[in-house]
Amino acid sequence: MAKALYRKYRSKSLDEIVGQSHVTDILRRALAKGNIAHAYLLTGPRGVGKTSIARILAHEINGLPYSEESTHLDIIEIDAASNNGVDDVRDLRDKVQIAPVSAAKKVYIIDEVHMLSKPAFNALLKTLEEPPEHIVFILATTNIEKLPDTIISRTQRFGFRSISRSDIVKHLKEIAAKEKITIDDESLQAIALRGDGSFRDSISLLDQLSSLADEKTGITLDLVEATLGLASHTTVDQILSAVVAKDTSAIMTYLADSTASGIQATVLVDQLISEVSQRMIETPQLVELLDGLLIASDSSKPHLKLLTVLLTQAGAKPKQHTSTAALATHAPTIRIPATQKVVAQKPVPKTPQSPATQQPSTTASLIAATTQVTPVIDSSQPRTVGVLDWEKLIEYTRMNHVALHSVLSKCSYELQNETLVLYTVRRFNKTKLDDAKYRLLLAQCLIETGAGDLLIETIPTAPPPKDSTAAAVAAIMGGGEEVTVDG
Numbered sequence: 476m477a478k479a480l481y482r483k484y485r486s487k488s489l490d491e492i493v494g495q496s497h498v499t500d501i502l503r504r505a506l507a508k509g510n511i512a513h514a515y516l517l518t519g520p521r522g523v524g525k526t527s528i529a530r531i532l533a534h535e536i537n538g539l540p541y542s543e544e545s546t547h548l549d550i551i552e553i554d555a556a557s558n559n560g561v562d563d564v565r566d567l568r569d570k571v572q573i574a575p576v577s578a579a580k581k582v583y584i585i586d587e588v589h590m591l592s593k594p595a596f597n598a599l600l601k602t603l604e605e606p607p608e609h610i611v612f613i614l615a616t617t618n619i620e621k622l623p624d625t626i627i628s629r630t631q632r633f634g635f636r637s638i639s640r641s642d643i644v645k646h647l648k649e650i651a652a653k654e655k656i657t658i659d660d661e662s663l664q665a666i667a668l669r670g671d672g673s674f675r676d677s678i679s680l681l682d683q684l685s686s687l688a689d690e691k692t693g694i695t696l697d698l699v700e701a702t703l704g705l706a707s708h709t710t711v712d713q714i715l716s717a718v719v720a721k722d723t724s725a726i727m728t729y730l731a732d733s734t735a736s737g738i739q740a741t742v743l744v745d746q747l748i749s750e751v752s753q754r755m756i757e758t759p760q761l762v763e764l765l766d767g768l769l770i771a772s773d774s775s776k777p778h779l780k781l782l783t784v785l786l787t788q789a790g791a792k793p794k795q796h797t798s799t800a801a802l803a804t805h806a807p808t809i810r811i812p813a814t815q816k817v818v819a820q821k822p823v824p825k826t827p828q829s830p831a832t833q834q835p836s837t838t839a840s841l842i843a844a845t846t847q848v849t850p851v852i853d854s855s856q857p858r859t860v861g862v863l864d865w866e867k868l869i870e871y872t873r874m875n876h877v878a879l880h881s882v883l884s885k886c887s888y889e890l891q892n893e894t895l896v897l898y899t900v901r902r903f904n905k906t907k908l909d910d911a912k913y914r915l916l917l918a919q920c921l922i923e924t925g926a927g928d929l930l931i932e933t934i935p936t937a938p939p940p941k942d943s944t945a946a947a948v949a950a951i952m953g954g955g956e957e958v959t960v961d962g
Contacts, residue, residue, distance in 0.1 A: 480679070487543075492528060498528065506535050511611065512630075513606050514606070515614065518635065519637075522673030523638055529584045529586075530550075530584065533582040536582060537578040537582070550578075553586070555587045559590045561594040565598055568598065571606060571607060579609075580609055582612075584615070585613070587615070596625075603626065603629050636672075638674055643667040644660075647681055651681065658681075659695070661696045662684075662696050665696060665703070665705060668745060680703065684702060705746065711743075718785055726785050726786060726789055730781070739777075740780075748769065764788045767787070861925045864926070865888060867925070868924050872884075878913075887938045889938065895926070895930070898934050898937055914931065
C-alpha cells in the first residue's frame with residue numbers, strides 16, 4: 476500500500492521544519508546547552524508541525540535517530556482524545572515512577588491534551604509540577620483556551636504559526652518534483668489557499684489531486700477548482716468588479732450562482748480576501764472591503780454576512796429594523812417592498828416586469844438560499860395593500876411552490892387591517908412558515924397574486940370558533956376546531 480505523501484515527507488529533524496523557526500531555533504539552542512525542561516506545551520493550528528516537533532524533540536533529548544518507522548520503549552505517545560479519563564491519568568502517574576529502559580529520559584507525548592477531563596487534569600497536575608528526574612512531558616493541543624491555567628503555568632509554552640502561503644507553495648513544488656507530479660503555479664496557489672495554513676492539509680490535497688489528474692495535462696487549475704469546491708478566478712474577478720462598479724444586482728446574481736454551484740461561503744470569502752490583498756495597491760478603494768471580509772470569515776452566518784458586506788461596500792444602504800429583544804417577544808413577521816404598485820380593492824393587471832422590478836425577487840431567493848435567520852419586521856417603509864384572494868393564493872403556490880403549498884393549504888386565515896393572520900393548526904406548520912425561506916417566499920407570493928405588501932403573523936392553533944356557545948365549550952375543553960355538519 477502506498478504511503479500518504481504527508482507521512483512520507485514528514486520532517487525528520489529540526490532543520491527540516493518549515494515556517495516555525497521561532498520555535499526550532501530556541502529548541503536547538505536549548506538542546507545544545509543541555510537545558511531540558513520537564514514539560515513542554517506546543518500550541519497552534521492543525522497541520523503545522525506540532526506532532527512532528529514533539530517526536531523529533533523526544534528523540535533529540537535522548538540522542539536517538541528518528542524516522543517515521545522508528546519506535547522506542549522510552550518514548551510513549553498518548554492520544555488524549557481516547558485516554559481522557561481520570562483512571563488513565565492515574566495509570567500514567569504510576570508508570571512515570573518506573574525508570575527508563577535504556578534511554579536517559581522517558582518522554583511522554585500527550586497529543587490533543589485539551590481533551591482530558593477536569594478530574595484527569597487535576598490528577599495530572601501534581602505529577603506535571605514535580606515529575607521524577609527521568610521524565611519529560613511534551614503536550615500538544617490545537618485548543619489552548621481549553622487548558623486550565625494551572626497546567627499552562629507548569630510548562631514551557633511554544634506557540635506555532637499558520638504556515639505562509641509562499642512557504643506552502645515552495646514545499647509543495649519540491650514534493651511535486653520528487654514525485655514527478657505535473658502541476659502549474661496557479662494550481663499550487665489554489666491548493667495552498669484551500670490548505671488554510673496547514674502543511675498536512677495542503678500535502679493531502681496534492682496527494683488527492685495527483686490521483687485524479689490526467690497523465691498528460693497533470694494537475695490543472697480547473698481540476699483544482701472543481702475538486703476542491705473553489706469559485707473560479709473569473710467569478711471572483713466578476714464579484715470584485717461589480718463591487719467597484721457599485722452594481723448591486725450583479726453582486727446578488729454572482730453570489731446566487733456560486734451558492735447554487737455548491738461553493739461554501741467561507742471558501743469564497745477566503746478567495747476574495749486573497750484577491751483583494753493582491754489588488755489593494757492598484758485598487759485602494761477595496762481596503763474597506765477587506766476589513767468587512769475578515770469579519771465575514773468568522774461569522775456564524777457567512778453567506779448572509781458576505782452578502783451584506785459586498786452590498787454595503789457597493790453603496791447599498793441597510794434599512795432600520797426592530798431590535799432583537801423586540802423580535803424575541805413577538806411572532807416572527809416580515810415585509811418586502813412590493814415589486815409593483817397595487818391599487819387597493821382593484822385587481823392587479825399582469826404586465827411585463829422590467830429587470831429593476833425583478834430585483835427584490837432575486838434578493839429574496841438569494842437570502843432564502845443562504846440563511847435560516849429569523850425574519851425581522853421593517854415598519855420604516857410605506858406599505859401597498861391590495862385584495863387578498865385566498866383561493867388564488869393557494870392555487871398559485873400549488874402551481875409554482877409545491878413545498879409552500881403543502882403547508883399553507885392546511886392553514887386558515889384572517890385579514891386584520893394590513894396583517895394576514897395564519898392559523899396553522901399544528902406547531903410543525905407554524906415552524907415551517909416562520910422559517911426565513913418560506914416566509915420570504917410567501918411574502919413574494921402575496922405580492923404576485925395581488926394581495927400586496929402584507930405583514931404576516933402565524934398562530935399554532937385552529938381559528939377560534941365563531942359561535943359563542945362553541946367558543947365556550949372549546950375553552951372548557953382546552954381548545955378545538957369548529958366544523959360544519961350539513962343535513
